[in-house]
Amino acid sequence: MKMKYQLMLTVMFGLMSPQLLADEEAEQEPIEIELGEHLFLETRFAQAYYQDNKKADPILKQTITTTGELASPFASKTINCRVCHMVDEHANAPSAGMRSYADYAMRSLIPGRDDGATLTTRNSMSMVNISISRPQGELFHYDGEFNSMEDLVKATLTGRNFGWLVSEENLAIKHIAKIIREDDGKSLSAKELGGSYRQVFKNLPLAYRLEVANASDNDILNAVAKLISAYVTDLAFSRDENDQYSASPYDVFLKKNNISAKPAKTESTEQYNKRLLKSVSEIKSPKFVNNKDGKFSTHKQDFIFAEKELRGMKLFFSKSVAGKSGGNCASCHAAPHFSDFGFHNTGLTQQNYDQLHGPESFDKLEIPTLAKRNKNYNAYLPATAKYPKASSKFRSAMSKNKPGNLDLGLWNIFANTDMPAPQTKLKNIICQQAKKQSSTDCSETSLLPFTIAAFKTPVLRDLGHSNPYMHNGEFNSLNAAVSVYINSSTLARTGLLRNTDLALKKMKLKANDIDPLVAFLKSLNEDYD
Numbered sequence: 001m002k003m004k005y006q007l008m009l010t011v012m013f014g015l016m017s018p019q020l021l022a023d024e025e026a027e028q029e030p031i032e033i034e035l036g037e038h039l040f041l042e043t044r045f046a047q048a049y050y051q052d053n054k055k056a057d058p059i060l061k062q063t064i065t066t067t068g069e070l071a072s073p074f075a076s077k078t079i080n081c082r083v084c085h086m087v088d089e090h091a092n093a094p095s096a097g098m099r100s101y102a103d104y105a106m107r108s109l110i111p112g113r114d115d116g117a118t119l120t121t122r123n124s125m126s127m128v129n130i131s132i133s134r135p136q137g138e139l140f141h142y143d144g145e146f147n148s149m150e151d152l153v154k155a156t157l158t159g160r161n162f163g164w165l166v167s168e169e170n171l172a173i174k175h176i177a178k179i180i181r182e183d184d185g186k187s188l189s190a191k192e193l194g195g196s197y198r199q200v201f202k203n204l205p206l207a208y209r210l211e212v213a214n215a216s217d218n219d220i221l222n223a224v225a226k227l228i229s230a231y232v233t234d235l236a237f238s239r240d241e242n243d244q245y246s247a248s249p250y251d252v253f254l255k256k257n258n259i260s261a262k263p264a265k266t267e268s269t270e271q272y273n274k275r276l277l278k279s280v281s282e283i284k285s286p287k288f289v290n291n292k293d294g295k296f297s298t299h300k301q302d303f304i305f306a307e308k309e310l311r312g313m314k315l316f317f318s319k320s321v322a323g324k325s326g327g328n329c330a331s332c333h334a335a336p337h338f339s340d341f342g343f344h345n346t347g348l349t350q351q352n353y354d355q356l357h358g359p360e361s362f363d364k365l366e367i368p369t370l371a372k373r374n375k376n377y378n379a380y381l382p383a384t385a386k387y388p389k390a391s392s393k394f395r396s397a398m399s400k401n402k403p404g405n406l407d408l409g410l411w412n413i414f415a416n417t418d419m420p421a422p423q424t425k426l427k428n429i430i431c432q433q434a435k436k437q438s439s440t441d442c443s444e445t446s447l448l449p450f451t452i453a454a455f456k457t458p459v460l461r462d463l464g465h466s467n468p469y470m471h472n473g474e475f476n477s478l479n480a481a482v483s484v485y486i487n488s489s490t491l492a493r494t495g496l497l498r499n500t501d502l503a504l505k506k507m508k509l510k511a512n513d514i515d516p517l518v519a520f521l522k523s524l525n526e527d528y529d
Contacts, residue, residue, distance in 0.1 A: 029234070032208045035193060035200055036231025039224055040085075042179075046078035047163030048111050050175045057111055057163075059118075065104035066468050066476045067095050079162055081228070084108045084124040087528075091298070098298040100465040100528045101127035101235060106473030107397070111163035120161065121397055121407055123473030126466040128528060129459050131233040134341045137425045142455045142471045143395075143409045144343060144429075147421035149232055153225040167388045176224065177217035237461050238526060245336055247526035248461065249289045250313075253305040256287040262336045269334045276335060277317040286310060289523075298527045299464045305523045312520025320508035327485075327517060331503035338460035338524065342429055343410045345499045347488025348470055349453035357403055363498050365404065367394075367452060370415055370445045377418070384418050397472070409471070410451040415444040437502040452499040464525040478518045485509060 028034065043049065048057040057078040062069035063086075073089045074080065082089075084103050090096035096104055107119040122142050131138065131149055138148060146152035158164055158172035185196030193200050201210040201223065208230070210223040238247035244261040245251045254261045259279045263272035280286075289305035296303055316333075320326035334340045353362040373380050383390040395412045396405040413419055414426050431442040434450045455471045468474065469481040485507060491497035492504035509517075 030205075031193070031200075032204055032227055033231050033234050035204070035208075036227040036229070036234075038193060039228050040081045040231055043074065043077035043080045044179045045157050045162060045172075045176050046080070046111065047113075047168070047172065047175075049078040050171075051163075059109045059111055063090060063096070063104060064109055065096055066106060066473075070096060079111060081156070084120075084161065085127050098465050098528065099126075100462050102466040104468075106468050108161070110161055113160075113163060113165055115165065117160065119397070121395060122471050123468060125458060126462070127232055128235045129237055129337065129461065130235070131229075132236065132337060136341065136429050139341070139422055139425055139429075139456070143413045144422055144426050144456060145413050145419060147425065149229040150222070150225040151421060153228045153232075154221055157221070157224070165388070166383045166385050169385045173217050173221050177215075177220040180220050180224065181212055237528065245461070249294065249303050249305040249309070249523040249525075250520070251526075252289045252293050252303075253287075253309075253523070256289065256293070257283060269340070272336075273317055273330045273334055277314065277330075280310065280313060280317075296525070296527055299525050301464070301522055301525065308516050308519040309523045310520075312516035312518070312523075315509075315513055315517050316520055319506040323508065325508055325510055325513050326506065327509060327513070328503055328507040329517075331506070332457045333460050339457045341457060342433060343451070343454040343456055344433075344501045344503065345453045345497070346455070346470070346484070346501075347491055347497050347504065348472070348474070348484055349406060349408070350491070350498055351484065351487060352398060352472075352474070353406055356398055356400055361403075363496075365406075367408070367411070370448045373448075374417070381416060381418070382412050386418050407472070408451075408453055410454040410456075411448065414451045415448060433502075437500075449499060454499070454501075460521060461524050462526050462528055463521055465528055478521055479514055482509075482514050482517050482521075483511075486511070486514075 044054075046057065048055070056076050060072050060074045060077060060079065060083065062075075063072045070090055070093055074083055085101040086099040086103055087101060088098055090104070091098050103124045106123060107121065108124050110117060110120055112118060125142065130140070140146040140149060140152045146155065156162065157176060158169050160166070162172070164172040180197045180201075183197040185191070185199065194203070198212040201212050204210070208223070208227060210219065212220065215223070237245060240246040246255075251261060257280075259276065260272075263269060267275070288307070288310075289303065291303050294303040315325060315327040316329045317335075318326040319328045319331075332340050332342065332344050350362040353365070354360065368380055377387050378390045380394055381387070381390050382392045382395045393405050394408040396402075396407060398406045410426070410430075413422065414430065415423070427442070427444070427447065430447045430450055431440070434440045434442065434447055440446045440450070463469070463478060467478075468476045469478065470484075475481040475484070485504070486509050488497065489504045489507040489509065492500045493508070497504065
């Protein structure tokens with residue numbers, strides 16, 4: 001995004017000339033989005049800043065990647081949102097490169113506390129396009145815990161990622177309010193914005209304005225969350241004057257061949273995807289895309305959509321019929337956004353658990369019914385401010401030494417009485433999905449088994465800037481990530497996958513299907529800016 005503070009940060013890291021900075025400033029964003037980015041980068045909200053006399057957090061000495069460590073741009077600071085959602089901090093590092101608001105680790109580092117946790121349970125999801133409008137309403141995190149981006153922001157700033165224990169929520173809110181109230185306006189970014197937080201907040205557009213001196217701690221937290229949300233919601237992949245995606249080889253291919261790049265007004269996403277497959281299948285002489293049509297500056301690949309990519313596209317949108325190959329990927333990763341924003345069991349949790357604890361271990365694992373779960377929150381569900389001693393056993397990373405500990409994703413949130421905000425949306429989504437494969441009555445009791453090991457469908461655009469892949473960051477390559485579906489779909493078709501997703505039953509892939517599918521996925525890359 002073209003905003004002063006990010007650009008100033010980029011200049012400080014030696015990635016942009018002052019002249020280019022001056023040119024970019026001419027396209028400045030609205031003040032509420034600029035301020036939202038400033039707050040996204042704010043390092044003083046962390047528990048380590050509160051606790052240790054404003055000393056640096058030792059976890060920020062290095063940026064962790066899947067292949068090693070890099071010197072962190074935040075080494076002298078405490079944690080902020082950007083630590084897990086980077087952009088150009090390591091753009092010139094061969095082992096890292098640009099990011100679309102994701103980090104480089106399988107699971108992100110978190111500040112050390114008495115609970116012994118040092119890593120998040122899941123991989124950090126790219127934030128670009130994360131807030132685009134969708135029919136079922138917005139839900140955030142891999143398990144749908146948050147009903148709005150503002151809810152997510154508040155929980156992050158006062159939660160474990162920023163070093164706060166679940167019992168310290170009120171302390172965290174008080175500390176964040178104190179930082180806003182006492183900011184002296186002397187930082188580089190503050191000067192760019194026009195002064196201290198107190199000054200800038202009272203000069204914002206009415207929807208974001210706040211008189212800090214008269215505001216409560218919660219008022220201040222809500223205002224901070226609203227501004228960060230405005231910034232994050234503004235993060236999007238490139239679109240043209242017709243609101244169609246435009247910057248990837250795939251997008252250029254559609255345009256060159258006069259294929260509609262988005263559904264018609266009266267057309268469902270499913271109908272559009274069927275029409276899209278029909279259109280590409282009927283092209284007799286496709287006009288392919290090459291480096292004359294564009295050129296990547298942040299991806300190590302040619303700007304290409306040719307025979308292999310087209311074959312991969314057809315696999316991606318096709319269902320398996322009569323034993324023939326078909327990826328059925330679009331059932332969950334629907335064009336044009338390449339996500340249905342629903343929740344699905346990919347089979348990865350079962351495969352990993354069985355590999356760690358023995359064949360059929362996941363199938364034999366006791367997962368309580370809703371009635372049993374409700375009788376003992378602490379035994380099964382995630383820790384919260386109300387239940388700080390809850391085990392979080394089904395929201396944990398797997399361990400050979402702890403059989404029964406794993407991440408069941410959506411199961412932890414659905415029908416969770418301590419998390420009421422997202423429940424209506426979640427129930428509607430799960431009910432719609434469940435009815436496609438059974439005659440469920442859509443009661444919470446009946447729907448809970450459909451949530452086992454189900455995770456939110458990520459957006460597949462620009463995957464080259466968001467590896468490693470899957471909710472646990474297990475795969476550093478797209479080939480490995482796609483290959484896992486060969487086994488998952490086999491388990492689903494043979495009735496051996498617990499909580500089988502209907503989409504997997506209509507998927508059948510062979511080893512030689514992987515390369516064209518990956519080629520197609522790479523054609524969705526763009527130079528995110």
